[in-house]
Amino acid sequence: MSRLSEISRTSLGTLMTRANEGKEPESIEIAKFLDKKGLLDGFTTYTFPPVLKRTEIHDKLLLTFLEKFPDKNRILNLGCGFCTRRQRLKLDQVYWTDIDVEEIIDIRQQVLPEMDNHFFIAMNLLKETPKFDDYDIVIAEGSLMYLPFERSQVMVILAKNIHFDVIGENRKSLRGPDQLWSYKSSEWKNMGITQEIIYHDKRDDRVVTKYTDF
Numbered sequence: 295m296s297r298l299s300e301i302s303r304t305s306l307g308t309l310m311t312r313a314n315e316g317k318e319p320e321s322i323e324i325a326k327f328l329d330k331k332g333l334l335d336g337f338t339t340y341t342f343p344p345v346l347k348r349t350e351i352h353d354k355l356l357l358t359f360l361e362k363f364p365d366k367n368r369i370l371n372l373g374c375g376f377c378t379r380r381q382r383l384k385l386d387q388v389y390w391t392d393i394d395v396e397e398i399i400d401i402r403q404q405v406l407p408e409m410d411n412h413f414f415i416a417m418n419l420l421k422e423t424p425k426f427d428d429y430d431i432v433i434a435e436g437s438l439m440y441l442p443f444e445r446s447q448v449m450v451i452l453a454k455n456i457h458f459d460v461i462g463e464n465r466k467s468l469r470g471p472d473q474l475w476s477y478k479s480s481e482w483k484n485m486g487i488t489q490e491i492i493y494h495d496k497r498d499d500r501v502v503t504k505y506t507d508f
C-alpha cells in the first residue's frame with residue numbers, strides 16, 4: 295500500500311492532532327508506524343487544536359454514561375480511524391467494537407491489535423449497517439459527516455444512545471469536499487436529540503447526543 299484512500303486519509307488529521315498537540319503516547323506510536331510505512335502523506339506536522347476539545351467532550355460523555363449505567367458497557371466506535379479512546383480512558387472492562395473500512399482495520403491490527411473484550415469490524419458503512427441492537431452506546435467522532443446525510447440519520451435512528459459531532463449550519467468557512475452535510479437542528483428535530491454542545495464557536499462545530507436510556 296503506498297497511499298491511503300481518500301476516505302481513510304481523513305483519519306490522519308485527528309490522529310496527528312492527538313500526537314502533535316496532545317502528545318498522546320498511543321497516537322505517537324501509531325504515527326511512527328504510519329510514517330515508517332510512508333503513509334502519513336503530508337500530515338507529519340499537522341495539528342488542529344479544536345479536535346482535542348471535541349475528543350475531550352466525547353470522553354466525558356462516555357465516562358458519564360458508563361458511570362450512570364455500569365452494566366450498559368457494550369460500546370460501538372463508528373468510523374474509528376486511529377481512535378485511542380479505549381486505551382486513553384483505560385476501559386479494559388467494557389466490550390468495545392471498532393468499525394471502519396478494511397484498510398484502516400488492517401493497519402489497526404498491525405499497530406494496535408484487538409485484545410480481550412476489544413473487537414474490530416471491517417465494514418463500509420455505505421453498504422452495510424452494524425447490528426445496533428448489540429450495543430448500548432455508539433460514538434461517532436468525526437465520522438458521520440463523511441456519510442451521505444440520510445445514511446447518517448439512519449445510524450442515529452438505529453442507535454439507542456449515541457454521541458456524534460457535526461459541522462454546524464452557521465460555519466462560515468467551507469466544509470472539506472468530502473464532508474457531505476452540515477447540521478441544521480430543524481432537520482433533526484424528530485430524532486430524539488438530547489443535547490448540542492458547541493465546541494468550536496468560530497465554526498459552529500458541535501457534539502450532539504441522542505440518549506434513550508437517560
Ligand SMILES: C[S@@+](CC[C@H](N)C(=O)[O-])C[C@H]1O[C@@H](n2cnc3c(N)ncnc32)[C@H](O)[C@@H]1O
Nearest residue numbers: 304305308373374375395418419420435436437
Ligand atoms: C475524521 S476520521 C475520524 C476517525 C476517528 N473517529 C477519530 O476521531 O480519530 C473519519 C473516519 O471515518 C471513516 N469512514 C468514513 N466513511 C466511512 C464508511 N463509509 N465506512 C466506514 N468508515 C468510514 C474513515 O475511514 C475515517 O477513519
